[in-house]
Amino acid sequence: MEVLDAFLIVFSPETITMILLGVFGGIVIGALPGLTVNMGIALLLPLTYTFQGMTGILLLLGVYCGAVYGGSITAILISTPGTPASAATVLDGYPMARKGQAGRALGLSTLGSMFGGIFSTIALILIAPQLAKVATGFSAAEYFALAVFGISIITSVSSHSIIKGLMGGALGLAIATIGLDPMTSGMRFTFDSVYLMGGISFIPILVGLFAFSQGLISFEEGYRERNQTTLNAIKAKIDRILPTKADFKRVLPTYLRSSAIGTGIGTIPGVGGDISSFIAYNEAKRWSKHPEEFGKGSPEGVAAPEAGANSVTGGCMVPLMTLGIPGDGATAIIMGAFMVQGLALGPQLFTDNPVEVNSIFIGLMMANIFLGILGFLCMRMFVKVMDVPRSILVPIILVLCCVGSYSVNHNITDVFVMIGAGIFAYVLIKLDFSMSPIVIGMILGPMAESNLRRALTMSQGDLSILYTRPVTATFLAIALLTLLLPVIGPTVKAYWKKRKNK
């Protein structure tokens, strides 16, 4: 019955159109160098307010799938990955295009993306409910440990410096403390401002951090590129895009292997599509009968990273839906859309909102199918998108940032908050900070704080509740290891290397 209800939701004219538009918009965003997946999702996040129920969330999932795939178009044609996840596709995609096989490479990447996406969605449908069953018995102490574990993935999503990543996370946690206290409803850091009493609006901050700052970066890059020569665009005719039977037979094992790798990696919070695509590429080379072709235009070299990167989308949804932990920056922003709709992520989502859960499964599957259909049918149009000059893109981004932030509460203060966050993010990015830790801190901060205080209320202030319960202790130990490993790891490695040399 719930599945039928979910089908009715997803296949309602409004929702299915929004998924299709989301995928289309995502591909366009991914195909534009300089525009990121996170930016696309953040830019469209305010729109989720205008939809009732699951439509807004499914729109964002469509953007997510589309944008991860869209990055491969520029990777193949102009040797510039549209998204970090497509960086590995350049290695063989661009050489194929230079050999006059641009259509073949684009076809293999489209099919690989669709294959990876569908594979990971099936894995999500099979794994998530089982994992949620295990997690249903969790109490406040376990939820606190889960939130800490989620926060600890900051070390993996930080750009270069772990300390700066942690500072970003702490900043997100600090922003989340502004407003009414979750337990006592006392005011914290509101400075007698009515606006701050409800806490700093989450969506304008996200739009500022990911979209406005990106707009400024694109503007700056556009300014620098003024006197530079144009990119090495492949102007070769794109003829056949649909892969031949022989090509499909050749790359099928690569699709399967890479999809399994991507799904597995996606379920590990904080790892992400860029790492997955490189691991999938390496494995494809290792298993290939023609490893010498890699780097010179091997079909497997295109198929592997694309299937690997897109299968992360379903994988990332496993920890997000079952434990409420975002797998990467993009899913952290999507988590915001769930919050907007009043849906609490975690095991209770499966018991309290089974229709919504099934809608996500079906919607994600449809998004991946649309991805393939749009990829094959509209490829020539997506290729043309690359020609849109920055001088038109930048005003579009900046105007959309302002309008989107305004549309959340129809309050002009939100626009100023967004601009403030955007300028701050622009400077932080220059200083080597990553934006994802801030979002993760903002989202998981309230969960960590309220559950810690609830757990300590239950134990009457006894801290042993955090290390005597097995699940809590395990998650906290993993979190501690995740936080310490990047610091201790290299030292231990250097020690063993030194010892081995002796």
Place this chain on the structure above:
Amino acid sequence: MNKINTIIGVISIVFGLLIIYLSRNMGMFDEYGVPGERFWPFGLALLFIFLGVMQCLSVVIDKAKHITQTVDLSSTAVTRAYLLSGLIILYSTALYYIGFIVSSLIVIPIIMWMMNERKVKRLALASVGIVAVVYVSFDIIFNSPLPIPAFLD
């Protein structure tokens, strides 16, 4: 980069101390030992101070690593980006007073001009096109009203 990294560390320490100061009137624990309003912010403040100290230490330890790294906060391109931010602040103010359509029709060609776009036809078409698409999408399709002039509100 070393100098800037040290400044970042100091800012983190100062921010931690500021949180401690601003939360001084909140309760840390209640009579049953249950954490109060100050408990979490105080922990965060300590974290900021710890990370600030670690950041300063890392500058001393990894001095050679960051010596060649540079941060561009004042080149012409970056200054132009700051200028653009200022323009967007003006645009947001204008959104409130003169509404979305007029302010956007003014700001879009200015941004394009700043990006070296000199074709008048393209400036005009892009401005009208962007405003029309955004207006139709938000106001008509998604039923999310855009700012209208304050005197019409």
